[in-house]
Amino acid sequence: MKLKMTNELAWLIGFWKMRRTRIGIGVIGNPEIQQKFVKKVIELKLTPPEKIRVEKRMVVFRHIKLENFFRKVVENQNEIFNRPNKLTISYLKGMCESALKDNILKNATFQDAMLIERLGFYTTREGRSIKIIKINEFLSFLKRFDN
Numbered sequence: 001m002k003l004k005m006t007n008e009l010a011w012l013i014g015f016w017k018m019r020r021t022r023i024g025i026g027v028i029g030n031p032e033i034q035q036k037f038v039k040k041v042i043e044l045k046l047t048p049p050e051k052i053r054v055e056k057r058m059v060v061f062r063h064i065k066l067e068n069f070f071r072k073v074v075e076n077q078n079e080i081f082n083r084p085n086k087l088t089i090s091y092l093k094g095m096c097e098s099a100l101k102d103n104i105l106k107n108a109t110f111q112d113a114m115l116i117e118r119l120g121f122y123t124t125r126e127g128r129s130i131k132i133i134k135i136n137e138f139l140s141f142l143k144r145f146d147n
Helices: 007-019 029-041 064-075 086-099 112-120 134-143
Strands: 025-028 056-062 124-126 128-132
Touching: 007 025, 007 029, 007 086, 025 029, 025 064, 029 056, 064 134, 086 112, 086 134, 112 124, 112 128
Parallel strands: none
Antiparallel strands: 025 056, 124 128
16 A cells, blocks of 8 residues: 555544554544544545444554554654645644644644744643644634635
8 A cells, every 4th residue: 555645644644643542543532533533534545444443432443554654754744744835734734623722732742833833833831732822823824725
């Protein structure tokens, strides 16, 4: 399976990154979060629906090549998503849909803060999360890339 990075895949990886399971490719969260994840996985035809395991607080599937690809993208996110283009914005939108509450991005890393700051927005660290300063401007910036 040869994977090419697309806007949809960037969104999914960003979404997954913020809530990922310890095994396989999956997310931890409420049914709405699980549903968004499963819908995108099926839409992108990454695995057959019957291979997706649904549990009380998570959904997950196994695919070694995809797992490695997702992990590699996250490890190298600052090299891959280094310009304000549709790919970078899709990745950030996935992260925000998964873990943004008010102006706090939950479970965010220093690299996530750097990615946001590289686009011209300031952040501050709050435990295991980052606070995005001027959140409305940031969200407006993300919306400008919608088509």
